[in-house]
Amino acid sequence: MTDVPAVLERLRRTTDTIVGEQDLIDRLASGRRLRIKYGVDCTAPDLHLGHAVNLWMMRHLQDLGHQVVFLLGDLTTRIGDPTGRSETRPTLTPEEIEVNAASFLEQVSLVLRTEPDVLEVRRNSEWYGSMEVATLLGLFSQVTQAQLMARDMFRDRVAAGREIALHELVYPVLQGYDSFAMDSDLTIVGSDQLFNEQLGRHFQQRLGAPPQAVVITTITPGIDGGPKQSKSLNNYIGLTDSPKEKFGKLMSLPDTLVQTYAHVYSELPLELVAALGEAAAHGGPPARDAKLKLAAAIVTRYHGANVAKAERAAFTEQFSHRGVPADLPEVAVKTSRPTILELLQAARPELSNSELRRLIRQGAVSIDDRKVLSHDQPVPLTEPVTLRSGSRTFHRVVADV
Amino acid sequence: MTDVPAVLERLRRTTDTIVGEQDLIDRLASGRRLRIKYGVDCTAPDLHLGHAVNLWMMRHLQDLGHQVVFLLGDLTTRIGDPTGRSETRPTLTPEEIEVNAASFLEQVSLVLRTEPDVLEVRRNSEWYGSMEVATLLGLFSQVTQAQLMARDMFRDRVAAGREIALHELVYPVLQGYDSFAMDSDLTIVGSDQLFNEQLGRHFQQRLGAPPQAVVITTITPGIDGGPKQSKSLNNYIGLTDSPKEKFGKLMSLPDTLVQTYAHVYSELPLELVAALGEAAAHGGPPARDAKLKLAAAIVTRYHGANVAKAERAAFTEQFSHRGVPADLPEVAVKTSRPTILELLQAARPELSNSELRRLIRQGAVSIDDRKVLSHDQPVPLTEPVTLRSGSRTFHRVVADV
Structure with a gap:
């Protein structure tokens, strides 16, 4: 017997909103094995802790016996969910999609269980590959142009004077119909997917199926405090990081x-x-x-x-000893009384003189834990010293005269 | 050798505009057999003189050796080209479509020649029936939402606060792609089809084919002087009229x-x-x-x-003898000196007294070609008289005492 309040409480720890909450409660209470839609675009994946929030919620439901249906959107990837950023995504070849799909499954299995009774892998080419144009047009008749244009991302595009290609406009319809085709009971997604997944509910209801619940997860900031973890900002912790x-x-x-x-x-x-x-x-x-x-x-x-x-x-x-690592790379200089700038030139050959001077001005340079203030300050090397240049860059400097 | 100026002059008699006129001139001059797209929606046809204007232009080109490709839009009929009037058309069954298609061909053959070298019959299910969803989405990527919404009929709908279903929005794309799929050189259409056929040019160019010319024909008024012939206004001369x-x-x-x-x-x-x-x-x-x-x-x-x-x-x-037909229906009255109203009551039992009085007031009633002015005017029936009530309604009235 499922302890529904306990499940909900657990989900709520990382949930922002639940659309169709009563549907979810009823289905959890039914004791039936639920089908949880986890739909992905087959672009090259690089999952991070932010994505894993959703995966851990699914993992919890797997542990209770429910089944995650990992849906590779191989057909829809050939369009690409339109984003606010770029007008058109590069089109992927079927081979690239397969490589990405394999990588996706590998990363997902770092969190999800993979036994077939709790993880089913599907591809939406299963239904779109054999669907007739007339059938697709029938789906189109279930939704209006205005309904689609209400998507905030589309509105933003229009406001910015940018174009929306017709295949982009119909993308949410396809993602929505996926929910019907795969009998989704529940999907756990970020707020950017809410619109598309609500279309899933719309199609399920229009086609006579019970609508899926949609759990929208909390968005958390990047490790730099930026609005969210993102590959392009390099402010994320990847699941495949060591x-x-x-x-x-x-x-x-x-x-x-x-x-x-x-x-x-x-x-x-x-x-x-x-x-x-x-x-x-x-x-x-x-x-x-x-x-x-x-x-x-x-x-x-x-x-x-x-x-x-x-x-x-x-x-x-x-990082014991006042935060200085024990095994420092060693740098030898040819004088016993170099200036700070000379030490830095030896230790950080990849930086220009003006970059080195900037580090000094920023207070990022210290010798044996004492901050230096001037680039021409001399450093007596009677003994090896610890040079710090930046928050986590240390060298041991010795005179080699 | 085609006399291009003569052909153009002939077409111009019933042409409003030609889009891609130079394309048309070049192709006529090439001496090649042109393919003329005549695309129809397979709803129940009732062709009238207005439609025949286009057909006669095609017939002229057939006589010069060019080929009309009569395209039954059997797939697209299942959507229906959206109109300004109704939001959604009734969906036709495949059987209804076949019946209508047969009737269409029959009516068209009242004008067009039907030998296979000048009339090819195609159906757009030939290409849409086997087209993959991914291919259709590829077509969609060639056109933007804004491009489609520029269609005046869509703009009118939006202005009137009415909805546009997604399948209606994509209809012009399908009609446009037809031109590519069937290698259309030319199409002759009413101005309401200009938008869709210009999309045909767009797709042909995008897909590397020469764009079709589009001849927009003159619109002529209905027989009542209304803006155009239309079945719903019953102001048309049908091709199948006797x-x-x-x-x-x-x-x-x-x-x-x-x-x-x-x-x-x-x-x-x-x-x-x-x-x-x-x-x-x-x-x-x-x-x-x-x-x-x-x-x-x-x-x-x-x-x-x-x-x-x-x-x-x-x-x-x-209608000799001052416009009076020879074989008039006879009406007998039981008195030898009835009033006009009594005569009318006998001759036009389907009209009320007030309707009869209105006819008199309008000057539409005459006895032996003399207009009558009062409903109680007596009529001596020593001999049979000719009663006129309305422009083409005549009776011969005799006394039966």
Whole structure:
């Protein structure tokens, strides 16, 4: 017997809105195995923690016996869901789509269970590949031009004086009909998919099927505090990042994001989430400890407790001694009394002199943990020194005279 | 060798505009057999003289060796070209479409030649029936939402706050692609089809084919002087009307339309057309003679000179003697000195007294060709009289005492 309130409470931790909530409650209570639509566009995937929020909710439902239907939109990918950014997406070949689909499944299996009774893999070419034009036109008769143009992204395009190609206009119809064709009970998506998935409800009702519920998940900021994680902004934690990368990126998180990340990306109890948020607000060592706990919790989720423990130990060890890692790359200079600029030129040959001077002005350069202020300040090298140039770049500098 | 200027001059007699005129001139000059798209919706046909204007232009081109491709839009009929009037057309079954298609061919053959080298019959289900959804979406990518919404009928709908279903929005795309699929060189259509056929040019160009020319024909008024012939207004001369019906309807034409009808619907030399117009402007017997010539010319076109001659003779005989037909229905009254109203009551039992009085007030009632002015005027029936009530209603009235 499903404990419906418990399931809902769990989902709500990372849910913004539920469309058709009563439908969902009734179906969960029915004890029937639900079919959860997880539709993806087969462009090259690079799933990150933000996507995983949805996947973890599905995983929870899988653990209760429900079935995720992983729908590869191989037909619709040949159009591409129109975005606000670009007018037209590059068209993918069937071969590229297959490569991307395989990669998608691999990444998804980092969170989802893959036994056939809880994960069914489908492609929408199964129905669109053999659908007659007349049938498609019949679907078109179920929706109006005005209904489609109400999509905010289309309105934005019109407002910006940009064109909407007809194949883009019909994309939501196809994504919507998918829900009918695959008997979706529920789908868990970001708010950008709400319009298309509501069309799914529309088609299911028009065609005599019960409408799917639509769970819209919370959007969380990028690791730089930007509005969301995104590949193009390089402010995301990828599911395929190594445990070390995940741990390191989480340790670089702004203090203000610790509580949100703990709430959305971990399963830590909510009291502990609140406590971590409070600690992070203090800054300094309490914030650092809070991040260690957060990073360990998230790495545990993906790679297990042992890996997380090892990463935490490695991180702590590396950045012990006032945050300076133990095993620094060594740089030798040919004088025993170089200027700061000369040291930096040796350590950071990839930067120009003006970039190096900027680092100094920004206060990002220090010698043995003392900030330097002038590029021509001399540095006596009677003993090796630790040069810091930027927040996580350290070198050990020795005189080689 | 085609005499291009002569062909163009002939077409221009009933042409409003030619889109792609130079394309048409070049192709006529090439000496190649042109393919003329004649696309129809397979709703129940009832072709009239207005439609025949286009057909006669095609017939002329057939006579020069060009080929009409009669395209039954059997697939697109299942959508229906949206009109300004109704939001959605009734959907036809495949059986209804076949019945209508057969009837269409029959009516068309009243004007067009039907030998296979000058008349090819195609159906657009030939290409849409086997077209994949992905291919259709590819076509959709060649046109924008804004391009389609520019169609005046769609704009009118929006202005009137009425909906446009998505299948209606895509209809012009399908009609346009037809031109590519069937290698159309030329199509001859009414102005309501200009938008769709220009999309035909668009698709041909996008897909690497030479664009068809589009001849837009002149629109002529209905027999009542209304803006155009239309079944719903019952102001048209049908191609399947009998010679007698055609002759009679043309004789009832307003004098002011004689010249236009002669210009557009007959092949009479233009000097004669002008002369008929002048005669009609005089009214009375000259106008009547002009109509007799016009009616004879048009009936000749469809049924041959002998039939036309016979109809003209029959009409003249029937309405000789100051316009009174020879074989009148007889009405007997039980008194030898009835009033006008009593006579009318006997002759026109289908009309109410107030309707009869209105006829008298309108001057539409006469006895032996003398107009009567009062409903209680007595009529001595020592001999039978001819009662006229309305422009073409006559009775012979006798006393039966």
